[in-house]
Amino acid sequence: MSEYYNICPHCGARLDPGEQCDCNIEYEKYKNTIKEMVKIPEEGGQIKFKFNSNPWEVR
Numbered sequence: 001m002s003e004y005y006n007i008c009p010h011c012g013a014r015l016d017p018g019e020q021c022d023c024n025i026e027y028e029k030y031k032n033t034i035k036e037m038v039k040i041p042e043e044g045g046q047i048k049f050k051f052n053s054n055p056w057e058v059r
Contacts, residue, residue: 005014008021015021039048 005016006019007014008023011021011023013021013023037050039050040046041048
């Protein structure tokens with residue numbers, strides 16, 4: 001039986017013909033969420049966490 005789908009080279013998702021995977025978009029959202037949670041000051045480079053907001057809540 002022939003398989004009729006494409007595989008995303010980044011995440012391995014099985015996609016319908018012509019379907020575009022959104023794994024790169026989701027990864028960028030994840031990176032931006034992490035960037036909102038931490039602050040790296042210029043001096044020293046010590047990572048500081050920001051606990052005054054909830055970046056996981058839907059906006």
